[in-house]
Amino acid sequence: MKIDSSLKWHVLLCIALFVSLMPIVFAISTSFKELSEAYGNVLGLIPHNPTMANYLRIFQELPLNQITLNTVIVAFAVTVFKIVTSVMAAYAFVYFNFKGKNLLYIILISTIFIPFTMTMIPNYLIISQIGLRNNIIGVILPQLSDATGIFLIRQAMRSIPLSFIEAARLEQAGIFHIMFGIVLPLAKPAVISTGIMFFINSWNEYVWPVLILKDTANYTLPLALQLFISSEGGTDFCVAMAVSVVTMIIPLGLYLIFQKYIISTFTSSGVKG
Amino acid sequence: GSEQSAQGDKVKIEYWHVNAETQGGKTVQELVDKFNAQSKDVEVVARYNPDMYKGLMQNLQAEAAAGKSPAVVQVGWAFLDYFSNNFTYSAPQKIIDKDFSDDKNFLQDNFLPNVLDLAKNSKGDQVGIPYSLSTPVLYINRDLLRQAGLDENGPKTWEELIKFSDTVKKQTGKYGFYMQEPADNWAQQALLESNGARMITDGKASFASEDGIKAYQAYADMVIKTKSALHISWDQGVQAFVNGDVAMLYTTIAQRANVQKGAKFDVAAVSSPAWEGKPKKLPAGGCFLAITAQDEKQQKAAWEFVKYLYSVESMAAWTKGTGYVPPRKDVADAENGLKSFLEENKMMKAATSQMDSVVPWASFPGDAGLQAEQLLLDTRDKILSGSISAREALTQTQEQINNLLK
Amino acid sequence: MKEIVFENVCKKYGKNTIIENLNFTVHSGERLILLGASGCGKSTTLRMIAGLEDITSGNLYMNGQRVNDIVSGKRNLSMVFQNYALYPHMTVTENIIYGLKIQKLPQAEIHARLTAALGKLELDGLENRKPKDLSGGQRQRVALARAVVKRSELLLLDEPLSNLDAQLRVHARKELVKIHQAYKQTFVYVTHDQVEAMTIGDRVAILDKGRLQVIDTPNNVYNRPANIFTAKFIGSPGMNIFKGSYSDHFLQLGKQSIKLSEAWSAYIGEKNCREFYFGIRPEHILLYREKHRDTFAGVVKYVEEYGSRRGIYFETEGSEVVAVTEASDFKPGSNIYFAADSDKLHIFDSKNKKNIGYPEVYHGNIYQYQSV
Amino acid sequence: MKEIVFENVCKKYGKNTIIENLNFTVHSGERLILLGASGCGKSTTLRMIAGLEDITSGNLYMNGQRVNDIVSGKRNLSMVFQNYALYPHMTVTENIIYGLKIQKLPQAEIHARLTAALGKLELDGLENRKPKDLSGGQRQRVALARAVVKRSELLLLDEPLSNLDAQLRVHARKELVKIHQAYKQTFVYVTHDQVEAMTIGDRVAILDKGRLQVIDTPNNVYNRPANIFTAKFIGSPGMNIFKGSYSDHFLQLGKQSIKLSEAWSAYIGEKNCREFYFGIRPEHILLYREKHRDTFAGVVKYVEEYGSRRGIYFETEGSEVVAVTEASDFKPGSNIYFAADSDKLHIFDSKNKKNIGYPEVYHGNIYQYQSV
Amino acid sequence: MKNKKNLITQNTMIAYMLILPALLVFAIFMFYPLFYTAYLSFFDWNMIKPLKVFVGLDNYKALFSDPLMPLVIKNTVVYILILLILNCAAPYILAFILSFVVKKGRGFYKGAFFLPSVISLVVGSILYLWILNPVSGPAAVAAEFMGINIPIWSKTQGLVIVVLSIITTWKIFGYNFIVIFGGVTGVPQEIIEAAKIDNIPLYKIFFDIVLPMSSATGVYIFIMTIVQGLQYVFTPIKVVTQGGPDNASSNVIYDIYQEGFLLYHTGYASAMSIAAMVLFVILLVIEFRYVEKGIYYEN
Numbered sequence A: 001m002k003i004d005s006s007l008k009w010h011v012l013l014c015i016a017l018f019v020s021l022m023p024i025v026f027a028i029s030t031s032f033k034e035l036s037e038a039y040g041n042v043l044g045l046i047p048h049n050p051t052m053a054n055y056l057r058i059f060q061e062l063p064l065n066q067i068t069l070n071t072v073i074v075a076f077a078v079t080v081f082k083i084v085t086s087v088m089a090a091y092a093f094v095y096f097n098f099k100g101k102n103l104l105y106i107i108l109i110s111t112i113f114i115p116f117t118m119t120m121i122p123n124y125l126i127i128s129q130i131g132l133r134n135n136i137i138g139v140i141l142p143q144l145s146d147a148t149g150i151f152l153i154r155q156a157m158r159s160i161p162l163s164f165i166e167a168a169r170l171e172q173a174g175i176f177h178i179m180f181g182i183v184l185p186l187a188k189p190a191v192i193s194t195g196i197m198f199f200i201n202s203w204n205e206y207v208w209p210v211l212i213l214k215d216t217a218n219y220t221l222p223l224a225l226q227l228f229i230s231s232e233g234g235t236d237f238c239v240a241m242a243v244s245v246v247t248m249i250i251p252l253g254l255y256l257i258f259q260k261y262i263i264s265t266f267t268s269s270g271v272k273g
Numbered sequence B: 001g002s003e004q005s006a007q008g009d010k011v012k013i014e015y016w017h018v019n020a021e022t023q024g025g026k027t028v029q030e031l032v033d034k035f036n037a038q039s040k041d042v043e044v045v046a047r048y049n050p051d052m053y054k055g056l057m058q059n060l061q062a063e064a065a066a067g068k069s070p071a072v073v074q075v076g077w078a079f080l081d082y083f084s085n086n087f088t089y090s091a092p093q094k095i096i097d098k099d100f101s102d103d104k105n106f107l108q109d110n111f112l113p114n115v116l117d118l119a120k121n122s123k124g125d126q127v128g129i130p131y132s133l134s135t136p137v138l139y140i141n142r143d144l145l146r147q148a149g150l151d152e153n154g155p156k157t158w159e160e161l162i163k164f165s166d167t168v169k170k171q172t173g174k175y176g177f178y179m180q181e182p183a184d185n186w187a188q189q190a191l192l193e194s195n196g197a198r199m200i201t202d203g204k205a206s207f208a209s210e211d212g213i214k215a216y217q218a219y220a221d222m223v224i225k226t227k228s229a230l231h232i233s234w235d236q237g238v239q240a241f242v243n244g245d246v247a248m249l250y251t252t253i254a255q256r257a258n259v260q261k262g263a264k265f266d267v268a269a270v271s272s273p274a275w276e277g278k279p280k281k282l283p284a285g286g287c288f289l290a291i292t293a294q295d296e297k298q299q300k301a302a303w304e305f306v307k308y309l310y311s312v313e314s315m316a317a318w319t320k321g322t323g324y325v326p327p328r329k330d331v332a333d334a335e336n337g338l339k340s341f342l343e344e345n346k347m348m349k350a351a352t353s354q355m356d357s358v359v360p361w362a363s364f365p366g367d368a369g370l371q372a373e374q375l376l377l378d379t380r381d382k383i384l385s386g387s388i389s390a391r392e393a394l395t396q397t398q399e400q401i402n403n404l405l406k
Numbered sequence C, D: 001m002k003e004i005v006f007e008n009v010c011k012k013y014g015k016n017t018i019i020e021n022l023n024f025t026v027h028s029g030e031r032l033i034l035l036g037a038s039g040c041g042k043s044t045t046l047r048m049i050a051g052l053e054d055i056t057s058g059n060l061y062m063n064g065q066r067v068n069d070i071v072s073g074k075r076n077l078s079m080v081f082q083n084y085a086l087y088p089h090m091t092v093t094e095n096i097i098y099g100l101k102i103q104k105l106p107q108a109e110i111h112a113r114l115t116a117a118l119g120k121l122e123l124d125g126l127e128n129r130k131p132k133d134l135s136g137g138q139r140q141r142v143a144l145a146r147a148v149v150k151r152s153e154l155l156l157l158d159e160p161l162s163n164l165d166a167q168l169r170v171h172a173r174k175e176l177v178k179i180h181q182a183y184k185q186t187f188v189y190v191t192h193d194q195v196e197a198m199t200i201g202d203r204v205a206i207l208d209k210g211r212l213q214v215i216d217t218p219n220n221v222y223n224r225p226a227n228i229f230t231a232k233f234i235g236s237p238g239m240n241i242f243k244g245s246y247s248d249h250f251l252q253l254g255k256q257s258i259k260l261s262e263a264w265s266a267y268i269g270e271k272n273c274r275e276f277y278f279g280i281r282p283e284h285i286l287l288y289r290e291k292h293r294d295t296f297a298g299v300v301k302y303v304e305e306y307g308s309r310r311g312i313y314f315e316t317e318g319s320e321v322v323a324v325t326e327a328s329d330f331k332p333g334s335n336i337y338f339a340a341d342s343d344k345l346h347i348f349d350s351k352n353k354k355n356i357g358y359p360e361v362y363h364g365n366i367y368q369y370q371s372v
Numbered sequence E: 001m002k003n004k005k006n007l008i009t010q011n012t013m014i015a016y017m018l019i020l021p022a023l024l025v026f027a028i029f030m031f032y033p034l035f036y037t038a039y040l041s042f043f044d045w046n047m048i049k050p051l052k053v054f055v056g057l058d059n060y061k062a063l064f065s066d067p068l069m070p071l072v073i074k075n076t077v078v079y080i081l082i083l084l085i086l087n088c089a090a091p092y093i094l095a096f097i098l099s100f101v102v103k104k105g106r107g108f109y110k111g112a113f114f115l116p117s118v119i120s121l122v123v124g125s126i127l128y129l130w131i132l133n134p135v136s137g138p139a140a141v142a143a144e145f146m147g148i149n150i151p152i153w154s155k156t157q158g159l160v161i162v163v164l165s166i167i168t169t170w171k172i173f174g175y176n177f178i179v180i181f182g183g184v185t186g187v188p189q190e191i192i193e194a195a196k197i198d199n200i201p202l203y204k205i206f207f208d209i210v211l212p213m214s215s216a217t218g219v220y221i222f223i224m225t226i227v228q229g230l231q232y233v234f235t236p237i238k239v240v241t242q243g244g245p246d247n248a249s250s251n252v253i254y255d256i257y258q259e260g261f262l263l264y265h266t267g268y269a270s271a272m273s274i275a276a277m278v279l280f281v282i283l284l285v286i287e288f289r290y291v292e293k294g295i296y297y298e299n
């Protein structure tokens, strides 16, 4: 009877999974198809005439290594900085009392709601003025901090029982020990999930880099993808899918490699000891 | 930005284009490389701007706000007025007159007047030179037409097209017709103006004439009444045609490569249909080149480059790479031009053969022009969803637009 | 090595007063036991010493220095938390040596202390487990180990052995005393186990609803309880207390009366009191099946089995009395007669509920502390 | 009302075997105590009964039905968790009545049970507190109240009173027994407190490293321990065990020997054993300052104060012995002589470590259970 | 006393130091642009004209009389509701099922659900545009086998929002799921066990115990779904419908974009931005005032 009741759930879950994974399979399969087959044989997941042409094309036409490297640099830099600044700020908001704390927090957090397009032009002017146009540093700079991160990590820190901090205080642990020895490990799931979110978002970011980056050699992957999408000329769907696959391959790979670790940080929180 | 490079004292200029890899991006780079190789004192950097002319315009906006500007830009026809009103540019003839007396007659000699007129704004200034030219054509699925017992060469008139469409629907159960529905009214303009309506008369919207209403309603009836025409977004419409689910596709010649590569059936392109007894009026798609270089040296360099792009060889390469129709007079027949290419690519003929019907793409004047265009888009959705008649919708919208334009 | 002085210390949570005007001294190097009913404020007191709880008013001194505003980390103490507060993300070893690593002790020293603590607390083999994979008692021992390895001047222990079995508890108790002998730390030790209090404590402080009731040696607390609260609190079951009156050698309890010893009669006469409470420990009550001279009568309500002994709860004159006996023939509902050996009486003032003292003859009368 | 049968039950965590081949029955309506050293598997056993822990192999039956795969909720039982497991976001009241509300009991009934439980466990006034605003003992009582109000057929209690003071513990103990008398549930009760085990248990099961050592009445467990482990485990300090040999009325311990009583001599002769372990409880050892006939000699190592009594740890023939005495004049380092009253001896087989039994004359010899 | 004072100032110093880096970035790249935006909202300008015409509150007035506004706001609310159901409620339930009901294959499901979230929404949008093509996409072809006709959602009012939300969901579901899963499994096992012993039905355990105890995570996901969801859904709108048909899929953020970057009503778009921000901040304050009170935090 145990098996019975969970079978029902498994069926449900598998349907959900199918919906969720099918597009990815579809993308991969299409990237190995010729355009005519992409149109004609929509349901077939295995190409009749598998072709590498789509991949060859992007590798030949684009400095793909450089573009990938750019994307990696931007995504890592943005993620690391956002996480560091967020952790620091969240820590201050949770474990210190100071004047104007709540007001400052509300002000910072309310910026979560501001669409990036709103601040885009003034930011572009700033970046231009300091001569970082067409430079990935210019892409990175305005993204060194993030209210969302502060918010999430603060939430997580607030869920850590005070008694652990108390125990550490008794050990004469200073702020850095408490931060790195106790709070961070216990808030690790939150920090990692926020980091993942930052990474993914930055990896796929498009609007801002488009504005800043001009030369193909400075491009990031999502910009490269745009090269194959055109409303007027028609999108070369197969090539676009090949770029998409290339674009997703690194985060996907990273995720698959660290999946165990990532998932376990979420599940092993066991904060209540 | 456009800086002077120390190396070789070449003037470095930027050329902004919208050509994705699927739409001639490679050709842009080839042309630029060739130019750079042969030019002693100019070096061009080509910069792709995603998201078509709108995207380019956005980037140009940001650039201008930062006090910079490229030297040569592609400007979509829809942005003709907006561009000329808001950006600093140099009329090509002005630069020619100042520094390049040899080229004094370059424009008159090489371009049809109706083509040159395409790049004139509402004040009548020649803002730039037409570069990418496209017209709407009718792609047909011959297999389907045959299956429905119809003439495999497609309809010649809209009236015929409507019948064809209904027949296909009845005979095969598939859709008969799809007219492109991007974020512009380009194709719809062809439909209306060919029936004798005018989108704009004397700077005012005038599409809600009887002719306009009739044409639009006929189109809407296919969608709503007989349900033989498809009302769907552009990519999906093209996909449906290429997949063989729609018999006729009315869209730009620029989609030729895509359709040709993707379709597995007997596909052809024929010229835009006309309304019975009326002349065709087909809006020009694509773009013109404008010179936005600010200082003299740059302007000179820009012209050198522009002139190069309009050479017969360059034009031919451009057409081959993109599927656009050459705006220059003598390219199509020249040996070093497109002669052999056009012979091989029958589909192109549908477009080149209707060049004499080209009219400017309606661009509502003034700052509200873009908004007027948006209103027309909303109107299209309203009419095609059947929530409101073409008459009512067009009349209302016309009034609204004219209020805006005041 | 740390002397701790409470001076009018109060602690409130919102409007609730938890600790009221606490005044006492923990001598340097002594082992002080904090006893008191559940919820009386023991943990709170400990946490105030540790600096984890703000002091609402009053002063707390350590070695003469006022420490109200000194943060925990600067007080040089270690603590075993009632709920252990083990770091869930660290292994047993990491939990234990975390503080030592912070102190930057040499690796060898850390290792030595760790090994010693693991051995003493029988934690070998669990070094790499996380707290959630330990049993309750194992967690508690890790908490104890963590506190002990620090060898700080002051050790605060909040029911550190409550989840250990008797053998291990005896063992741990011994180890704690050994540690104390080696390092002479000041201990403040909260426990509910009276045997633990008696064996470990140099002195015992008893709290009731946040007020200090008594602070005295374990022996005195048991044999010479300073007031009724203490008398009832210590011992299990606690002392029976009756409201009585005295007249002419006779102790009157409701309608019944028994004769007191000469010594008591003289003493009470001397003290000149009429109304008082008298108390007798359950294990000092003599029970009879039949009425005797100088016994009170009652009816058995409830019998509690302690193995070879029983707790007989019976009612007399409207109040419940408990006696502990080896006899097994009292059943609920049966009549019972009892006497109090006047040698083993305690008498308290009816007003301030304080012990009025003992006649000289009984001064040597120190009974053995017994738990059932 | 629930009978529970363990049949070859095993439990492993990964490679660690925690419970090995457990076979025993908890009779319907009995109060069974689980005793055992910290980490021996008591909580695990309880959790298997509750259905919170998968059974690795073997069968568990309740009222004859195999329940290995029956989910907790369907087993109709309540449980007091060792670490309370209170819902942190609910108030005391909400915690207690949550289960009842789910059962859709009438409001009045819920209210009545709540009020009764609050009263019995002295939780009045705390109704609206959240667990984190309670003291340790208060939390424990809430956990107890939550389990008790359900009145289910089976009550599992994991050290439910460990954080209560003696008075409250006596009181809660009484309440628990009353509840049992009223509803005759089956109790399975884990405790480290031997007094609790003796007072509450109908039978006591002793576990060691996941194996059942003995299951018997409290009296027998104390007075007639079935094997050496039990003998050492029960009592605090536990029984002293020596390896000895017997020849001709004399008990040989290393180089020393003492004479045994006739009864023992005869019994041992009858059993025909030479080598054995003999055991004596610390409270049954007689201590002398000077050498007497039939005494062994030793040197005092360590003295533990229990208030009026002391635990004297001394060494003899290389092993440590502990005796409990009222005498106060044994100091570490001094010589000591001791005898074992042969009335109070226990003798175990040297191979299987089981009790060989007692000569007939001693059959009535049931000593009182004592804790120091 | 002196000591405490010192301590306080020292602690305050540390606190400020910790916040400083974030604050610096914010000041330059967020607050300054915001002020600039606020400033622009009082002008009629198209971003490049040399002349900014001061119009006072005209932009705001226009905002309130804009006939599109009610529609856009309604759409925004509908988006929020759908996104909340799909990306807050659904993953919560799924996380609960996976952590307390179905224990086998947990890792696999978690991994698989998370996969799409690493993929860019542009790709996702294009993919779905194809897959969900109601005439000739795989979904339509498959549905045809079963005799179902897929409506032309991209041109159907109401439905278009649902489909765009589904595309967005495809992307953010996995991430939300995994974060919520972390929160849900953070509920101590014993507490769930206590409830199980009491034969509490699963849905009750969910609502009475898991939800309140993981509410810190819940609120986070709730807010993130609103904020991120609205911003994320921007991409599919842009790629798939451009706000159509007849604005039926536009939302506040897309509308700001359209006004600002397609129609170049910079001043007006700025006014819209500021109004939207004020609206969201009010929501946030309400959240702090009322929601946070009901939330269970350890400290």
Ligand SMILES: Nc1ncnc2c1ncn2[C@@H]1O[C@H](COP(=O)(O)OP(=O)(O)OP(=O)(O)O)[C@@H](O)[C@H]1O
Pocket (backbone or CB within 6 Å): C132, C133, C134, C135, C136, C137, C138, C163, C165, D013, D016, D018, D036, D037, D038, D039, D040, D041, D042, D043, D044, D045, D082
């Ligand atoms: N998840 C786990 N993985 C490995 N070992 C475990 C795990 N959980 C418990 N154990 C071990 O199982 C043994 C039995 O644990 P259990 O909690 O049943 O002990 P116990 O008898 O209740 O002890 P205590 O009296 O200290 O509470 C312990 O040695 C413990 O370390």
Ligand SMILES: Nc1ncnc2c1ncn2[C@@H]1O[C@H](COP(=O)(O)OP(=O)(O)OP(=O)(O)O)[C@@H](O)[C@H]1O
Pocket (backbone or CB within 6 Å): C013, C016, C018, C036, C037, C038, C039, C040, C041, C042, C043, C044, C045, C082, D132, D133, D134, D135, D136, D137, D138, D163
């Ligand atoms: N945050 C709080 N708000 C209100 N009252 C509290 C709070 N924390 C504790 N209390 C109350 O303070 C009193 C003292 O608590 P404390 O933890 O010191 O008791 P304790 O003596 O250690 O009890 P136990 O032996 O049960 O652990 C208790 O009655 C408790 O309910």
Ligand SMILES: O=P(O)(O)OC[C@H](O)CO
Pocket (backbone or CB within 6 Å): A232, A233, B132, B133, B134, B135, B182, B183, B184, B186, B187, B252, B253, B254, B285, B286, B287
């Ligand atoms: O592709 P083009 O340049 O022909 O333009 C025609 C389309 O309608 C533009 O959206």
Ligand SMILES: [Mg+2]
Pocket (backbone or CB within 6 Å): C042, C043, C044, C082, C158, D135, D136, D137
């Ligand atoms: Mg406490």
Ligand SMILES: [Mg+2]
Pocket (backbone or CB within 6 Å): C135, C136, C137, D042, D043, D044, D082, D158
């Ligand atoms: Mg346990």
